Amino acid sequence: MTAGERRRRTFWQILLITAGLLVLTLISAGSVYLVNKARDDNKWVVHTIEVENQVNTLLLEIRRAESALRGYLLTLGPEFQADHQKAVAAIIPALDRVRRLTGDNPEQRASIEKLSAAIDTRLDQFARELELIRQGQPAQATALAREAAAGNTIATIGKVAGAMIAEEERLFQLRTANADRSQTFAASMTGIGSGLVVVLALISIWLVRRSARARDDAEARLRDANVNLEATVDERTADLREANDEIQRFAYIVSHDLRSPLVNIMGFTSELEELGKDIFRRIGGLTGVPAGGPPVDVADIPLDGPDKQLSADFSEALGFIKSSIARMDRLISAILNLTREGRREFQPERIETRNFIEGIVSSLAHQAAEAKAEIHIEPLPNIVSDRLALEQIFSNLIDNAIKYLKNGVPGEIRIRGRTKLGYAIFEISDNGRGIDARDHQRIFDLFRRAGVQDKPGQGIGLAHVRTLVRRLGGTMSVSSELNAGSTFTITLPITWNASNRNADQ
Amino acid sequence: MTLPVTIIMIEDDEGHARLIERNIRRSGVNNEIVSFTNGTAAMRHLFGADGTGLAQKGNALLILLDLNLPDMSGIDILKQIKENKYLKASPVVVLTTTDDSQEIKRCYELGCNVYITKPVNYENFANAIRQLGLFFSVIQVPPAAS
Numbered sequence: 001m002t003a004g005e006r007r008r009r010t011f012w013q014i015l016l017i018t019a020g021l022l023v024l025t026l027i028s029a030g031s032v033y034l035v036n037k038a039r040d041d042n043k044w045v046v047h048t049i050e051v052e053n054q055v056n057t058l059l060l061e062i063r064r065a066e067s068a069l070r071g072y073l074l075t076l077g078p079e080f081q082a083d084h085q086k087a088v089a090a091i092i093p094a095l096d097r098v099r100r101l102t103g104d105n106p107e108q109r110a111s112i113e114k115l116s117a118a119i120d121t122r123l124d125q126f127a128r129e130l131e132l133i134r135q136g137q138p139a140q141a142t143a144l145a146r147e148a149a150a151g152n153t154i155a156t157i158g159k160v161a162g163a164m165i166a167e168e169e170r171l172f173q174l175r176t177a178n179a180d181r182s183q184t185f186a187a188s189m190t191g192i193g194s195g196l197v198v199v200l201a202l203i204s205i206w207l208v209r210r211s212a213r214a215r216d217d218a219e220a221r222l223r224d225a226n227v228n229l230e231a232t233v234d235e236r237t238a239d240l241r242e243a244n245d246e247i248q249r250f251a252y253i254v255s256h257d258l259r260s261p262l263v264n265i266m267g268f269t270s271e272l273e274e275l276g277k278d279i280f281r282r283i284g285g286l287t288g289v290p291a292g293g294p295p296v297d298v299a300d301i302p303l304d305g306p307d308k309q310l311s312a313d314f315s316e317a318l319g320f321i322k323s324s325i326a327r328m329d330r331l332i333s334a335i336l337n338l339t340r341e342g343r344r345e346f347q348p349e350r351i352e353t354r355n356f357i358e359g360i361v362s363s364l365a366h367q368a369a370e371a372k373a374e375i376h377i378e379p380l381p382n383i384v385s386d387r388l389a390l391e392q393i394f395s396n397l398i399d400n401a402i403k404y405l406k407n408g409v410p411g412e413i414r415i416r417g418r419t420k421l422g423y424a425i426f427e428i429s430d431n432g433r434g435i436d437a438r439d440h441q442r443i444f445d446l447f448r449r450a451g452v453q454d455k456p457g458q459g460i461g462l463a464h465v466r467t468l469v470r471r472l473g474g475t476m477s478v479s480s481e482l483n484a485g486s487t488f489t490i491t492l493p494i495t496w497n498a499s500n501r502n503a504d505q
Numbered sequence: 506m507t508l509p510v511t512i513i514m515i516e517d518d519e520g521h522a523r524l525i526e527r528n529i530r531r532s533g534v535n536n537e538i539v540s541f542t543n544g545t546a547a548m549r550h551l552f553g554a555d556g557t558g559l560a561q562k563g564n565a566l567l568i569l570l571d572l573n574l575p576d577m578s579g580i581d582i583l584k585q586i587k588e589n590k591y592l593k594a595s596p597v598v599v600l601t602t603t604d605d606s607q608e609i610k611r612c613y614e615l616g617c618n619v620y621i622t623k624p625v626n627y628e629n630f631a632n633a634i635r636q637l638g639l640f641f642s643v644i645q646v647p648p649a650a651s
Contacts, residue, residue, distance in 0.1 A: 259602045260573070263623045264520035270631070271527070340605065 013207055020200040027193030034186035041179030048172040051101045051108075055164050058094040058115075061087050062122065062157060069126060073133055073141055081130075088126060095119060102164075105171075111164045118156040125153065248339050255335040262332070266325045273318050280311045331447065334460040338446070341467065346386035348496045353380040353424075356387075357415055360395045367402050373411030380417035381424045385496040389468045394428075396461040397488050401430040403455050406483070423474070424494050429487035435480040443478070451482075472496055512538045514569040515547040515582065516600070521623065525569065525600065528634035536567075544577035548585070551592060558591040566595040570617075572608070573601060580611065587616035598637060 068084035071077065095116060102108035125148045132141035148154065284303050303311055354377060361368070361375050368375055375398070398413065405411040409431065416427045435443060439450035446463040469476045473493045480486035512529070516522040522540050529538070541547035551568075553560030568586065572579030583599065586592045596618040601608075604622040612620050621633050 256573075256602060259623075260518055260521070263602060264518065264524070267524040268520065270628075271524075 009207065009211055013204065016200055016204050016207065020197055020204070023193055023196045023200065027190060027197075030189045030193070031186060034182055034189065038179055038182040038186060041175055041182050044175040045172060045179055047101065048168045048175055051098065052165055052168045052172070054094060054098045054101055055161050055168070058091065058098055058119075059157070059161050061090045061094055062119065065091065065126060069129060070145065073129070073138060073145065076133070076138075084126070084130070088123060091119060091123065098164075105167075108164055108167060111160050111167070115157060115160040115164070118153050118160060121153045122148070122157060244342075248342050251335055251339045255332045255339070258332050259329070262325060262329060266322070266329075269318060269321050269325065273315075276311075276314050276318065280307070280314070283307055330458055334446070334458055334464075338460075338464060338467065341389075341392075341464065342471070344388075346389060346471070346496070348384050349387055350384050351382060351387060351390065353382050353417065356390070357394060360391060360398060364395065364398055364402060367399070368411075368413075371402050371405050371411050373402050373405055373413055375413045376415070378414065378416045380415070380426065381419045381494065383424045383492060383494050383496070385472055385492060389472055393465050393468050393490065394426075396465045397428045397490075400461060401428060401432060401486075403457075404451070404486075405430065405432040419494060422494055423491050426490045426492070427487055428490075429485060431485040434482045434484045434486055435478065436482045437480075440478050440480070510536050510565045510567050512536050512567050512569060513547065513551065514538055514540045515544065515574070515579070516540065516569065516571040517542050517574050518571070521571070521600075525634055528631050529637070531631075532635035532637075544574040544579070544582055548577075548582065551586065552589065558589040562591045566592070568595055568597045570597055570599050571601055572599060572603065572612075580615065583612060583615050583617055 065084055065087035068080050068087055072080035072084055095112075099109075099112050099116070102112060125144065129141045129144050129148075132138075132144060280303060284307070287303075287307060357377055357380060361377065364375075394415075398415070401413045402411065411430060411432065413428070413430045416429070418425050433451060435450055442448050443450050444462050444466045445459075447459040448463075449457060449459040466476055469490055469492065473496060474491050476488065476490045478486060478488050512534075514522060514525065516525065519542065522542070526538055526540075539550070541550065551561060551566075552558045570579050570582060574582075579599065579601070583597055586595065586597060593616070597616070598619040598621060599612050599617045600621050600623060602623050603609075609620050619637070621637065
């Protein structure tokens with residue numbers, strides 16, 4: 001999965017969540033709004049019904065007042081009169097209630113005014129009829145009632161009230177429809193919103209599952225890669241080890257087989273030398289003995305002239321051959337020793353470094369005294385390592401320090417040590433002749449030397465030391481300037497074990 | 506012990522063989538020297554056609570053995586000599602170019618009597634061989650198993 005793809009996927013997920021939240025918010029807001037609206041609509045529906053009821057109640061009270069008055073007129077029973085008065089008393093409050101309820105509707109208000117006027121007229125009629133009855137003129141009261149019944153007041157009341165009820169009926173229809181619509185709208189909105197949320201959730205789940213699958217795939221690939229990497233590293237390590245072993249074997253066999261003809265060359269050169277001596281002795285005998293003289297030992301006769309020159313040339317030639325053979329033998333021995341070192345198994349042991357170095361220094365005391373060198377050993381950290389390898393490392397370096405001092409300057413050699421992060425760092429410094437910066441790498445190469453070649457040596461020591469240090473899992477370096485002394489620094493693991501070596505090989 | 510000691514030299518390098526022989530002679534040893542340049546011929550001589558070593562029964566032998574032979578390992582020859590009841594009493598001198606301590610140790614373990622490294626320094630080599638000559642003249646080759 002590329003970074004771009006991952007970013008795009010994250011973007012989509014955030015977008016989905018945002019969209020889901022937005023939809024949910026809209027649904028919530030819409031629902032609150034719609035519920036409020038529905039409640040409002042319902043309130044209006046209820047209001048309409050209430051208005052209707054109140055109008056009906058008003059009409060009922062008027063009818064009750066009429067009928068009670070009629071009963072009173074017929075029977076003159078005081079209970080009818082009380083009933084009538086109770087009904088009349090209820091008419092005005094009922095009218096007020098209707099007026100209050102319909103205060104919002106100008107049409108109804110106009111109707112109320114008409115109704116109110118009609119009711120006032122009617123109440124006046126009631127009062128007059130009642131007065132007539134009380135005065136004992138029932139016939140006039142009856143006439144008045146009849147007149148009122150025939151008059152348009154009652155009709156007006158009926159008509160106006162009917163119109164009001166019809167109006168409220170209309171409003172009721174309207175408001176019911178409104179309320180229904182609100183509810184339907186709320187329901188459909190909730191439904192659609194929920195559907196959307198569900199769809200978004202499904203997409204989200206799909207995306208999450210897809211990315212989970214991608215992650216699983218990536219993990220599996222990573223695991224495979226790791227396993228492969230380990231296998232590859234093992235394989236390469238094995239290859240390297242094999243190649244290394246092969247080089248070691250090769251070097252061993254080559255140096256070993258080179259030695260065999262060298263033995264012959266040297267042997268027969270020596271034989272030739274002996275032969276040469278015999279030949280020149282004879283020549284001397286033949287040319288140097290005075291004829292007729294007493295016999296003398298041929299060995300005592302000195303050669304002269306061209307014969308002496310021949311003998312010298314012969315010896316010189318043999319001398320070059322022999323010194324070359326000796327040199328070649330040293331080189332071959334050096335290679336053999338190096339391969340042997342490369343094959344030796346290290347034995348880690350605890351080393352009291354200071355005592356150990358003192359031992360090496362005392363074995364070099366004679367050379368040090370000859371070179372007028374003083375060796376100072378500072379406190380050194382103890383380490384666990386291979387004793388023989390360490391001995392070779394330190395004795396080579398101290399020997400070098402003694403060997404390459406400046407002529408005529410008292411030598412001062414210091415051996416210091418410290419520890420850092422699981423490594424022991426040793427420094428061997430001198431005030432000797434130093435090494436030119438361009439030779440710093442070269443001195444570690446096999447058979448290479450630097451500076452004035454006034455000391456015997458094969459150019460093997462430092463190559464050997466570096467091989468050993470590397471095998472011990474360490475590193476070494478030099479810092480030096482010509483005529484300003486040298487410091488060789490060796491970094492070795494404080495505790496050496498076989499795994500260091502395996503890591504190194 | 507009346508039979509003179511025969512020196513068996515198994516050495517593939519003729520130059521080496523010649524140098525060894527000369528130096529032995531120089532040290533005054535005049536015993537018969539039988540030379541072989543490969544392991545197979547030497548083995549046939551030592552162990553006979555039947556390979557039992559019966560052919561050399563009762564002979565006093567001193568064996569000079571080079572370890573690097575073209576056809577077989579000198580170590581194997583040493584091992585077989587020291588395992589054979591007729592030959593195991595014969596002294597074996599291993600003469601080789603290797604001064605590998607492991608190899609020297611192995612040779613002594615297998616029963617070699619002397620191990621000499623052929624040094625390139627001829628003086629040392631000659632000295633070693635001459636001393637070997639002296640050694641030949643003083644050793645009492647034990648009677649071979651009968």
